[in-house]
Amino acid sequence: MQLQSVIQQHLSQIVADRRYLHQHPELSHQEVNTAAYIAAQLREMGLSPRTGVGGNGVVAVIEGKAPGKCVALRADFDALPIAEATGLPFSSENEGVCHACGHDMHTAGLLGAARVLCDLRSEFSGCVKLVFQPAEEDVLDSGAVKMIADGVLENPKVDAMFGQHIWPYYPVGKVAIRDGAMMASSDRFHITIRGKASHGSAPESGIDAIAAAAQVISALQTIVSRRVSPLDSAVVTIGTIHGGARYNVIADTVKLEGTCRNLNPEVRNKMEERIRAIVEGVCGGMGASGELEYFRGYSPTVNSHELFPFALETIREVVGEENAVIPESSALGGEDFSFYCERVPSIFFWTGILSPGAEVYPLHNGGLNPDEKALPIAIEVMTRCALKFLAGEK
The missing domain is CATH 3.30.70.360 (Alpha-Beta Plaits)
Incomplete structure (x- = not known):
């Protein structure tokens, strides 16, 4: 199985997904069109997405060749009330709203992982649950809390969960993970x-x-x-x-x-x-x-101590030992992926998105411009984690 070659087959569509999402951002709890786009893409893959989960959430399950464990992959898709300042040809068409936290990259990455896993469903047992989550940016009305209350971790019951966030402080090719607390x-x-x-x-x-x-x-x-x-x-x-x-x-x-x-x-x-x-x-x-x-x-986003060695090994397989970063300290930004971590063994990692020689724009800045070369890296890490977990390598 050559994951990279399968990812490359879908890369043009993955980039197209990202640019569409970037151009059409929607605020927390208002992501109706975004959810519809995600669901339409999943249907084209032959999946049967469940919509309206915890608000505007979308969930789909990819069944493997035989029964087995269930692993969940999550991406968030709401935007921020910030004016875009990138000058990209696919800049936000929604004035005063943009994907200044990279959720367009997260969602395009998970759609990409879905395309790859659909191609490989005859090669794994168990199932992969795709969790497309709204309202990550609303601290007081979290999309994760609502999706959990709506049963996203059940039917089938999730055995492990993986998620990621783009990270503008690392160059493309670097992936970071910590044992324990990643975020505050x-x-x-x-x-x-x-x-x-x-x-x-x-x-x-x-x-x-x-x-x-x-x-x-x-x-x-x-x-x-x-x-x-x-x-x-x-x-x-x-x-x-x-x-x-x-x-x-x-x-x-x-x-x-x-x-x-x-x-x-x-x-x-x-x-x-x-x-x-x-x-x-x-x-x-x-x-x-x-x-x-x-x-x-x-809550703090805390990686599973039991899953950490497995996730680190997988990241090293994708980017090489020299590019697998273990940060000295956690970030004090918050993430509602934390609520999944409290309920099932989970791993959250950071994907470097800084282009060579580019200026660093922090998260929640209208100038944030992730390098799309980070997409296949994030997809490969997520997909490898899912396949290896289902294969019983952890």
Whole structure:
């Protein structure tokens, strides 16, 4: 079996899929046309996709030559509310929306893996479940959670699951994987600070919510620097601040939004309490009041310790030992693949997409422009993992 040659037979269609998806991005929970495109492609392969799974999710099963285990492969397909700045001839046609996180690459890759596995179905026993997931970008209304609730891991029951994310910090040809945590938990919080309005010339007559907010923001940074061990990774970030109505009025209300990331569940469980203590304490000391709303989002994405040697060996078979990267640290970005990891043995890896000499554009940047040469690499890793697992090599 020459996987690379089978992939090459489908490569022009794989690239066409990616460019269509890139040109027609849709936001979380709005991916109706994207889901329809995926389902149509699967039907052309002779599959019978189930649509509307957990919202706009699409699931299909490729049956092998005989009964056996079930392995799932997952890709996400929602886009972001970011204007594209790549200048590509197939740039987004949906103004203000683009695939700045590479989900078009993920989905085209899984469609490619499906085409390859359909060609090879007479060579494996068991089945491969294809999981095309919406709404990965909605931390508070995750597509993974909804698909799991809708039974995606059952009928047939999934024995192992594999997923990947493009990674703009590695060149094409590199694939990265860690034993244990790959990515962090992703929680979100809102802070409302209330003071008392007064004329800007008489601050003593009011309670300045902006001044209180400034002290709260500074104090929150001490959680990571003084309340979390230097051996643990954590981030507390304030992303938005809104307050005040006029230049000469002491603001009576300020609203802050932020995110909290970490890898250690014990640290995560203490963050809400620590943020609340600072918000209420600092505001109270300045005569204001502070209110915290804390929302638990994604769990840490943790690779199966048992599957890790198998996955690493497979990656090395595809890209060579020198290109199989074991990062020194996890990333503090979040991924709702984490919810699959909590339920079945799972592996999540990063695929390098940086072209030689190209500028690095991070994820969630409108200039992100993955090198399509990464597609056959990701497809081969996913496909080899599936076939070897079903063959009992793990």
